Amino acid sequence: xxxxxxxxxxxxxxxxxxxxxxxxxxxxxxxxxxxxxxxxxxxxxxxxxxxxxxxxxxxxxxxxxxxxxxxxxxxxxxxxxxxxxxxxxxxxxxxxxxxxxxxxxxxxxxxxxxxxxxxxxxxxxxxxxxxxxxxxxxxxxxxxxxxxxxxxxxxxxxxxxxxxxxxxxxxxxxxxxxxxxxxxxxxxxxxxxxxxxxxxxxxxxxxxxxxxxxxxxxxxxxxxxxxxxxxxxxxxxxxxxxxxxxxxxxxxxxxxxxxxxxxxxxxxxxxxxxxxxxxxxxxxxxxxxxxxxxxxxxxxxxxxxxxxxxxxxxxxxxxxxxxxxxxxxxxxxxxxxxxxxxxxxxxxxxxxxxxxxxxxxxxxxxxxxxxxxxxxxxxxxxxxxxxxxxxxxxxxxxxxxxxxxxxxxxxxxxxxxxxxxxxxxxxxxxxxxxxxxxxxxxxxxxxxxxxxxxxxxxxxxxxxxxxxxxxxxxxxxxxxxxxxxxxxxxxxxxxxxxxxxxxxxxxxxxxxxxxxxxxxxxxxxxxxxxxxxxx
Numbered sequence: 045x046x047x048x049x050x051x052x053x054x055x056x057x058x059x060x061x062x063x064x065x066x067x068x069x070x071x072x073x074x075x076x077x078x079x080x081x082x083x084x085x086x087x088x089x090x091x092x093x094x095x096x097x098x099x100x101x102x103x104x105x106x107x108x109x110x111x112x113x114x115x116x117x118x119x120x121x122x123x124x125x126x127x128x129x130x131x132x133x134x135x136x137x138x139x140x141x142x143x144x145x146x147x148x149x150x151x152x153x154x155x156x157x158x159x160x161x162x163x164x165x166x167x168x169x170x171x172x173x174x175x176x177x178x179x180x181x182x183x184x185x186x187x188x189x190x191x192x193x194x195x196x197x198x199x200x201x202x203x204x205x206x207x208x209x210x211x212x213x214x215x216x217x218x219x220x221x222x223x224x225x226x227x228x229x230x231x232x233x234x235x236x237x238x239x240x241x242x243x244x245x246x247x248x249x250x251x252x253x254x255x256x257x258x259x260x261x262x263x264x265x266x267x268x269x270x271x272x273x274x275x276x277x278x279x280x281x282x283x284x285x286x287x288x289x290x291x292x293x294x295x296x297x298x299x300x301x302x303x304x305x306x307x308x309x310x311x312x313x314x315x316x317x318x319x320x321x322x323x324x325x326x327x328x329x330x331x332x333x334x335x336x337x338x339x340x341x342x343x344x345x346x347x348x349x350x351x352x353x354x355x356x357x358x359x360x361x362x363x364x365x366x367x368x369x370x371x372x373x374x375x376x377x378x379x380x381x382x383x384x385x386x387x388x389x390x391x392x393x394x395x396x397x398x399x400x401x402x403x404x405x406x407x408x409x410x411x412x413x414x415x416x417x418x419x420x421x422x423x424x425x426x427x428x429x430x431x432x433x434x435x436x437x438x439x440x441x442x443x444x445x446x447x448x449x450x451x452x453x454x455x456x457x458x459x460x461x462x463x464x465x466x467x468x469x470x471x472x473x474x475x476x477x478x479x480x481x482x483x484x485x486x487x488x489x490x491x492x493x494x495x496x497x498x499x500x501x502x503x504x505x506x507x508x509x510x511x512x513x514x515x516x517x518x519x520x521x522x523x524x525x526x527x528x529x530x531x532x533x534x535x536x537x538x539x540x541x542x543x544x545x546x547x548x549x550x551x552x553x554x555x556x557x558x559x560x561x562x563x564x565x566x567x568x569x570x571x572x573x574x575x576x577x578x579x
Contacts, residue, residue, distance in 0.1 A: 056270035064555035071549040076235035081470030083224035099356035111150025117345035127218035128163035156218030161199035174204035301554040308547040318522035340445040343408035449489035
């Protein structure tokens with residue numbers, strides 16, 4: 045028993061010396077990330093900075109792609125003026141090719157050079173803001189996201205605005221793909237950059253970054269577990285020590301480390317474990333699920349040669365209701381019962397503020413989504429511009445064909461719940477746009493797949509299986525406390541999260557000081573002359 049205790053103490057001591065600084069860093073940076081997230085260009089920001097579509101003299105998709113010598117089935121097709129203010133069709137073909145085609149003359153532009161990047165930044169920032177091209181980067185502290193891989197290298201543009209914003213422009217498409225203010229950049233060095241151990245990214249250790257995070261987290265769990273056992277063993281629950289205290293440590297630092305360890309061990313273990321779950325370590329809880337057959341639900345892929353209506357014709361024809369999301373990623377349920385808005389707006393007025401056109405295949409029809417700066421959207425038929433909407437029955441009937449598995453049931457969500465909810469734009473999972481209402485389709489496959497489908501546009505928004513729902517509890521719930529009754533009662537959520545974080549910070553910070561003192565004592569007395577006594 046004595047040997048076991050000795051190794052328990054030694055394991056906790058030396059892991060603490062090596063890891064307490066990481067734990068302190070994680071607790072502090074976690075609080076920062078509650079309010080300043082890793083830089084990203086949200087959908088609302090992107091749309092609000094795009095110029096309105098001026099459809100005159102634009103070719104139809106069929107005409108533009110014929111001139112470009114391109115044809116074939118499409119996964120996605122959109123039209124916007126993000127590249128230097130010039131309207132461009134962005135196409136993603138079924139064979140994996142992604143190309144741009146100029147909507148005015150059908151030309152295929154070259155990769156974006158510095159002049160194009162500056163023009164795109166000018167469109168984004170406005171005509172009165174001074175710009176400076178700072179060169180090109182493949183990846184830096186604020187562009188680690190894998191979503192940017194297809195845009196690299198990136199042009200970096202500095203704006204002389206009040207926020208001292210830095211823009212990153214794709215060298216492939218010429219569009220702004222990320223913005224980061226000086227406030228975001230500064231706080232991120234104390235927030236997401238150290239929380240996710242990004243100093244290891246972009247170095248010779250880049251390929252091992254995930255393994256480094258996983259191993260350090262597991263060692264942190266061992267440190268906390270051994271410390272909890274040691275703390276319980278050293279605490280006198282019934283008979284106090286001769287000093288009258290229930291902790292044996294006379295010094296204030298060790299005493300508070302002991303007490304804070306007992307008080308905050310559970311939350312420390314919880315956050316370390318849930319942080320590990322966020323990484324999906326070594327394939328844990330990852331399941332590709334059944335094959336999704338979108339063609340069965342929506343029909344054959346878009347054929348660009350069949351899209352003969354010009355943007356002008358699409359914007360000029362018809363009138364109906366406008367349905368859409370307000371495009372602003374607020375905290376789930378905070379005074380907002382439904383993220384969708386309904387307003388009777390004449391198409392002529394609506395068309396003046398359209399920032400993007402998106403062609404899609406929905407329930408065996410070719411449709412166009414007209415998207416405003418706010419994110420509000422309108423769905424029309426692609427061949428004549430007539431307003432189009434789907435019933436719940438239409439969506440449900442089509443959803444039954446999505447998988448080779450029986451459709452067990454569907455339900456309509458008009459409000460967010462534990463598995464479908466929105467978060468603030470700056471958070472890791474926020475800013476993605478979670479429209480309401482949605483249809484949740486539940487399938488009888490081995491993975492118990494759920495699919496969320498936009499009830500108005502029939503777009504498949506995402507899917508989750510039993511592993512994904514478990515990961516939601518083990519990561520989002522335990523790590524960020526994404527529990528709607530708490531999120532809906534801010535600042536209660538903030539108070540709870542900050543108080544627990546400060547407790548964990550006190551535990552780890554006292555451990556850092558104790559570790560430094562231990563090392564100094566070793567160095568001063570000689571490594572072999574200092575006993576390995578407990579504490």
